Amino acid sequence: MLKVKNLHATVDGKEILRGIDFEVKAGEVHAIMGPNGSGKSTFASVLAGNEKFTVTEGTVEYGGEDLLELSIEERARKGLFLGFQYPVEIPGVSMANFMKLAVAERRKAQGLEPLTAGGMLKYMREKAAVVELDAKLMSRAVNEGFSGGEKKKNEIFQMAMLEPKLAVLDETDSGLDIDALRIVATGVNRLRSEQNATVLITHYQRLLDYIQPDFVHVLYKGRIIYSGDKSLALKLEKEGYDWLIADYKED
Amino acid sequence: MATTNEIKLFGNECGCCGGDFEVVAGEPLTLYQLCGAGSHATTLRIGEGGKAKVVFAALEGGDTSYTFRVELNGAGAELELYGLFVATEGDRCRVKTEVRHNVPDCVSNQVVKGVADGDGYGLFDGLVYVAPDAQHTEAYQQSRNVLLAPTAHIQTQPQLEIYADDVRCSHGATVGQMNEEEVYYMRQRGLTKEAAQRLQLEGFLQEVLGKIDDEPTREKFTAKLLAKI
Numbered sequence: 001m002l003k004v005k006n007l008h009a010t011v012d013g014k015e016i017l018r019g020i021d022f023e024v025k026a027g028e029v030h031a032i033m034g035p036n037g038s039g040k041s042t043f044a045s046v047l048a049g050n051e052k053f054t055v056t057e058g059t060v061e062y063g064g065e066d067l068l069e070l071s072i073e074e075r076a077r078k079g080l081f082l083g084f085q086y087p088v089e090i091p092g093v094s095m096a097n098f099m100k101l102a103v104a105e106r107r108k109a110q111g112l113e114p115l116t117a118g119g120m121l122k123y124m125r126e127k128a129a130v131v132e133l134d135a136k137l138m139s140r141a142v143n144e145g146f147s148g149g150e151k152k153k154n155e156i157f158q159m160a161m162l163e164p165k166l167a168v169l170d171e172t173d174s175g176l177d178i179d180a181l182r183i184v185a186t187g188v189n190r191l192r193s194e195q196n197a198t199v200l201i202t203h204y205q206r207l208l209d210y211i212q213p214d215f216v217h218v219l220y221k222g223r224i225i226y227s228g229d230k231s232l233a234l235k236l237e238k239e240g241y242d243w244l245i246a247d248y249k250e251d
Numbered sequence: 252m253a254t255t256n257e258i259k260l261f262g263n264e265c266g267c268c269g270g271d272f273e274v275v276a277g278e279p280l281t282l283y284q285l286c287g288a289g290s291h292a293t294t295l296r297i298g299e300g301g302k303a304k305v306v307f308a309a310l311e312g313g314d315t316s317y318t319f320r321v322e323l324n325g326a327g328a329e330l331e332l333y334g335l336f337v338a339t340e341g342d343r344c345r346v347k348t349e350v351r352h353n354v355p356d357c358v359s360n361q362v363v364k365g366v367a368d369g370d371g372y373g374l375f376d377g378l379v380y381v382a383p384d385a386q387h388t389e390a391y392q393q394s395r396n397v398l399l400a401p402t403a404h405i406q407t408q409p410q411l412e413i414y415a416d417d418v419r420c421s422h423g424a425t426v427g428q429m430n431e432e433e434v435y436y437m438r439q440r441g442l443t444k445e446a447a448q449r450l451q452l453e454g455f456l457q458e459v460l461g462k463i464d465d466e467p468t469r470e471k472f473t474a475k476l477l478a479k480i
């Protein structure tokens with residue numbers, strides 16, 4: 001589904017990603033961990049097509065296509081979803097209106113009929129219930145005045161609405177209490193299927209108590225320096241990163 | 252029984268719309284102005300317990316100027332004034348407000364939002380005057396503006412002349428660009444850049460449109476806005 005080879009990327013001339021190799025197949029869940037400032041969010045942003053970053057080397061193949069040739073919205077319509085670490089507030093734009101437009105684009109790309117107004121409302125209520133998001137928030141402006149937990153649930157709600165093929169969730173678990181964490185995890189688990197895949201960027205092992213990853217990777221200084229199965233996350237939780245990154249301190 | 256006077260002044264019906272209004276207690280005035288090119292001057296004199304609400308927009312293009320002179324002359328007088336302008340290529344929009352708190356215990360709230368694109372030009376010139384003995388005045392003024400092109404220009408000149416000390420007054424004036432993070436977020440959900448920018452702009456102006464209680468009037472303003480942007 002996703003094949004990343006030797007990916008390098010810069011921001012303002014500064015190299016942040018320094019040769020990432022990463023592959024995701026349909027049906028898999030990958031966790032990416034690593035200390036702050038390693039480049040995890042940058043990696044997610046580059047996959048989403050954020051124009052702040054410049055890819056200087058390497059290739060990314062997604063569903064057999066050159067991902068780097070596609071615009072931000074083309075990637076989204078083809079089922080690439082990014083759950084933002086810091087969801088953006090959009091004053092004056094209601095969630096309902098925003099979702100109506102986004103779902104219409106996604107369905108068009110999937111070759112599905114547009115939903116009727118009533119169908120959309122029902123669909124929205126259904127998906128909001130999955131993440132226990134108050135349906136009243138649908139009439140409010142996107143993320144405006146939402147609590148931290150509501151913002152994160154709102155990301156998972158949007159993911160459920162858009163039925164992505166590949167979801168990249170950037171620290172969706174940060175700042176959540178156990179209850180919200182369980183709800184977010186439920187949302188992710190419900191979406192899991194043989195056809196799609198999830199990449200969880202996380203800081204903590206605790207999310208992985210709820211979502212079992214097939215692979216765990218450590219990203220450090222713009223490279224994936226170590227990969228293992230879910231026992232790696234436990235080891236990192238107990239022992240920290242020092243045993244892994246000692247060799248990389250110099251460069 | 253209170254009666255609300257609702258007055259609608261729309262572009263096609265008036266070259267220069269505006270007028271002089273006396274507002275008294277029990278007969279609140281709502282004034283909607285959607286005027287075309289030209290100079291539109293309105294004077295409001297609000298007496299004790301009187302309430303006036305104005306929503307205006309400059310969306311027809313050309314050279315459009317709105318002037319509001321408001322006198323708050325009796326305790327409990329209240330003014331709400333909300334406006335927006337969109338100046339695209341070749342347009343010049345000017346908004347001048349003068350709100351005079353002549354007596355104690357009055358409230359005024361102004362929000363004017365402006366957008367300029369191409370070589371469009373906009374001006375907000377807003378004076379709030381609070382007389383020496385007009386204690387317990389509440390006066391708020393906001394001028395928020397967005398430039399969509401490097402050649403567009405908006406000037407904002409808020410002026411506060413406050414001669415009383417026991418007052419609550421605030422004002423804010425900004426001229427900036429649209430937030431790119433918001434556009435990126437919407438594009439990540441599948442909207443084109445153009446659709447995202449449009450939605451964002453509508454969102455920015457929604458605060459003003461949302462003040463129109465009368466549904467058909469709000470639709471009329473919204474349709475004009477959508478045609479303009």
Ligand SMILES: Nc1ncnc2c1ncn2[C@@H]1O[C@H](COP(=O)(O)OP(=O)(O)O)[C@@H](O)[C@H]1O
Pocket residue numbers: 011012016034035036037038039040041042043052
């Ligand atoms: N927009 C930006 N401008 C400059 N530096 C940036 C920008 N975004 C990220 N960086 C830098 O890139 C590095 C990696 O950041 P990030 O990808 O956010 O790390 P992580 O998500 O792993 O904490 C950091 O050193 C950060 O300061």
Ligand SMILES: [Mg+2]
Pocket residue numbers: 040041042085171
């Ligand atoms: Mg990050």
